[in-house]
Amino acid sequence: MGIKVAKTANEAFAEGMRQINPDVVAAYPITPATEIVQIFSQFVADGLVKTEFIQVESEHSAMSACIGASAAGARAMTGTSSQGLAFMWEMLYIASGLRLPIIMAVVNRALSSPINIHCDHSDTFGARDSGWIQIYSENVQETYDNLIQGVRIAEHPEVKLPCMIMTDGFILSHCLETLEMLTDQEVQEFIGVPPERENLIKSAIENKPITIGALDLQDYYFERKRQQAEGMKNALKIIPEIGKEFGDKFGRYYGFVEDYKLEDADIGIVVIGSTAGTAKEVVDNLRKKGVKAGLLKIRILRPLPVEDIKNSLKNLKVVGVMDRVEGMNAFCGPLYSEITACLYDLDKKPLLTNFVYGLGGRDVKIEDIETIFNELITVLEKGKKDFTLKYIGVRE
């Protein structure tokens, strides 16, 4: 059975990595993710893991080494944040294009410039079309649980895609919370032995040469990408299966999204990450006042769980999508675009509004969420919206 401990999300990531006991970890430090590799280094130094730990000279090389290791048949992991993730950009697409189930712990942090070390989601939203599975976490417990499930999802033979697991920089990465850890044995049993894949080392041993990363021109590239897209589609089936198996075994169930008091709601917000915690409190307060408010938390952004999002929001009258990213398109944030696309086919759809908040770690207070709900109430009362995007908590 699980053991209750107090851990930060960084510690939870590191402990989860220890329990997963990957063959190869290649990583490079960056605030606020540095601790993950520091703690993990100590595990290596103390002989607690079998892992070959490569202290690379950059994130580009971290992902490149993970690609090499994974192509050689290893379970490979890394961790990063912000600029580090941006620096890996080229290799993210190659990891997924080569169908390598690499696991990456990402601590969300704003992108330069201006340089900033605090939380927003611009780093991983920049990578949302890179072919990686994306799992976001609300708290330390989810960070840990998502990491463990991520291994199974990525390695599933019908998926075979890399997976990044997100936690909010500082807000979660450095915040002590109660964590119910699984035992090492439970983790090992849950993740199991990685399913066999064609790989370089096997090829060398069996003397059956394989070429990985060949040049596909007009005649094959498209088919390759189509197959990759199928892997992402298959993940739509596999993720809830694994979430259920995890729940059946350990009591915490996971789907694509979490509906919070949405059943009879008139108004609701869509949110990702730790802000969901704060927002749930606001929803509770509003409910006490008789306002039919609710919340949709997106756990999985890739693959995009269209049906779940549709089902959760279809009966609402007004929805506010919260983007912890500025879309820089002179229109809306990226999550708003995604949600709008999900709802477009509905005959009767809610009025949609967008709120960009919390950039560069700007504190998100109860009052900020209340402001958003007040906006939604106004739209509800008017029966129409006179804005698409509002900024929350910024001096203008």
Place this chain on the structure above:
Amino acid sequence: MPNIKELAKRESRFVSGHRLCAGCGAGIVMRQVLLAIDKPVIASCATGCVEVASTIFPYSSWKIPWIHSAFENSAATISGIEAAYKVFKREGKINKEIVFVGFGGDGGTYDIGFQALSGAAERGHNVLYVCYNNQAYMNTGIQRSGASPKFSHTTTSPVGKVIPGKVQWQKNLVDIMVAHGIPYAATAIPGRWNDLVNKVEKAVKIEGFKFIDILSPCRLGWPHESELTMEISRLAVETCIWPLYEVVEGKYKLSYKPKEKKPVAEWFKLQGRFKHLLLPENSNLLEEIQKEVDRRWEELLKKCES
């Protein structure tokens, strides 16, 4: 070392069917390097002529497990593969010996891939890194690299009315790799296959990071007659433009001393990229190169003596 008959009997692991230009030095280099290793090999290869021409799906010229992932990361990719091997071996999952080779062109090695190369060397992975050095970015159409010779014409350092080609000297990457404290570094050419095979054979027996810089004539970019590939590589040695040497544990050793040092113009004569250096009005440029080649040669001889 195996004699040429024995080598000829070995199975070639870089095979024909690739689309390298007729007379391309790089294909010969690949074949010679792999022939010299009589163990299972896993190789990574940087983006460039060799990768593009040898793995046009669904074909491959590689009869070894081989991976290409990007341009600047061959050394990092092979690091990850070697790390996976280490852990599998430690765990008793495999016991077979495997040799790890990273390939890269001069662009993928001297320039954009230099950071990954330096990192891998510093970490001391048990890897042989081979640069097939055709002295420019050939795959993208002959642009200058940090390995392009001074005054050579490339498409981004063209010879013009006021600038006579590339204005800088190439960096001395072998010295830079030696400064990493790696146990083995060397230069080679395809035209002296016995020396090349010897060096590869020696290198793979040494534990740690090894580096071999192999001059690889490019008939399209230099350009030269396609039947002159081997000769041109030998002439680079005979003119002391590309001396053959090795550095074992920091100790320099000349591999070959030309009986009679030929003037650099002999080498330039056969290649279009140096055409302008042979014009009477550019004799000062030619002289400058000759002087510096002489100086570097003397310097190398001193290093080898001490």
